[in-house]
Amino acid sequence: MSELRKDPVVGRWVIISTERARRPSDFPPAPVRPGQSACVFCPGHEDRTPPEILAGRGSGSPPNGPGWTFRVVPNKFPALRIEGELEPSGDGLYDRMHGIGAHEVIIESPEHAGSLATMSADAAADVLLAYRERILDLKKDGRFQYALIFKNHGEAAGASLEHPHSQLIATPIIPIMVTEELEGSAQYYRMKERCVWCDIVRQERRGRTRVILEQDGMVALAPFAPRFPFETWILPARHRAAFEESDLGEVRALAGMLQAFLGRMNAVLTDPPYNFMLHTAPLQDGALDHFHWHLEVIPKLTRVAGFEWGSGFFINSVPPEDAAAALRKARG
């Protein structure tokens, strides 16, 4: 079973994944890029994934066969296991617990060469509604503190399969990056009694130099201090802490904004590999006045090197004002 281990100095948790265990001779890993016929996510290969948890299907289409528009399945090689208890234990200085969690794959389209950027607006909204439904379901399991939705698109961004998909990992601990956002925004709220992201949206709307797009209550902006060239945040203009509390209209608005942004990003940067990560409120924390859900998109354009790994500083060679200007001008 996988194990969660805590660094005794900085308190960072890592997942030691025995399900995916590798030996020294496995490095560097051979690129696994099956063509369409071998793709485990393509229609007709439903038996090559664990049974589906959720799918978009017409009436009369039985589960785990063709005829779907999207599917959610457990990851066949999960980083964390759904069964069992955490059983935290100590060993001198060290803390560990069983690697309990959920690891799901959202297969976004039956089309092997499809993409979130180019599918129909309805299909894109369905994928985001599936995110919402899975988070709402996992929230019922009291062992889980957080559900992170993320996407790796392209090999350089960490995707091991071409077929368009995103992932959900639910963890028994709130991830440190979310904790940092919760703490920073709580501190801001104590001083100002306002949500820091609401204030960011207000200031950016006045200045306009870092706003990329605004439509249907959603804002896409280049953050003031981006780690990466063309890093972009998409968030609702009105305060909302938990993504999964969004109504149908809001989810559709996010889908529309995401498609519009990805279209422009693909035009400006020629279909780059990218990651996105959805930061929503912790599962068990309810509505927070100081947290505001947001989607972070990072095109994978540069390599992270020793300075970044050693310092936590990032060197970004594209000022966000330049990135926003290029993306505003583009036609997706």
Next chain:
Amino acid sequence: MSELRKDPVVGRWVIISTERARRPSDFPPAPVRPGQSACVFCPGHEDRTPPEILAGRGSGSPPNGPGWTFRVVPNKFPALRIEGELEPSGDGLYDRMHGIGAHEVIIESPEHAGSLATMSADAAADVLLAYRERILDLKKDGRFQYALIFKNHGEAAGASLEHPHSQLIATPIIPIMVTEELEGSAQYYRMKERCVWCDIVRQERRGRTRVILEQDGMVALAPFAPRFPFETWILPARHRAAFEESDLGEVRALAGMLQAFLGRMNAVLTDPPYNFMLHTAPLQDGALDHFHWHLEVIPKLTRVAGFEWGSGFFINSVPPEDAAAALRKARG
């Protein structure tokens, strides 16, 4: 001029580097891999770098010509500039300051195909003594709070030049990763009145499963909760906060350990790309009872993807006990 900008939510600083500014059409960057004749770091090309700050030269060898064993030069495309004042300023929610700092390159050998792992013990010690000398010199400049020594070896680890070199960036702010180590270790010290790294060394020596090598007062170990496969920490067994306070014998011991470790790593992982980062005490903080310098080495074997960028969790598919066992058995 470059600019330091602070994220208003989490307080992370980034460097917006206008010296290295790129336009959208510059992505993805073309690989720059000049052969030996074009290498700006090779002997005979001393005029292609800024004038040297320090070099290993026999008597009668004039600066900025051939005849050196190592050279330290300012980075021609610095992330931060040495001249000027910080002039912190605000803009609504946001904080920024001028990108002041030092960015130096340590050219480790005149041999284009040389490497820290295979050069003579004396030559390796001279490189590490150059690190010490540069830190001691930069410490005199009260604008600098920290000096980070790091190395990017191989293109996948972020190196843009093949010729063996490491780098030093001095910053006007203590990097967030060092701050986290300082805070975590100070908290531990308040509870236990002991240095957490001293305790780690003690516990690992008893358990032995994660110790890789021990020689001349230096310990190389696989940390309990490593972010990356084969991540390794090298540190002195006896407490010392500031690397630059090491005496000649200790610097030589580190050079010997680093060479022994790199030899084994190269044997087990077939000369992987790698980074190392030297975490020493802040420049202006003097001897600390709770901080203990250490060198972190991370072979670049895997890609960092959306889950890591979104959560700060790392999924590591090689338990450190397995990594340490493989490295112990290897012959460098």
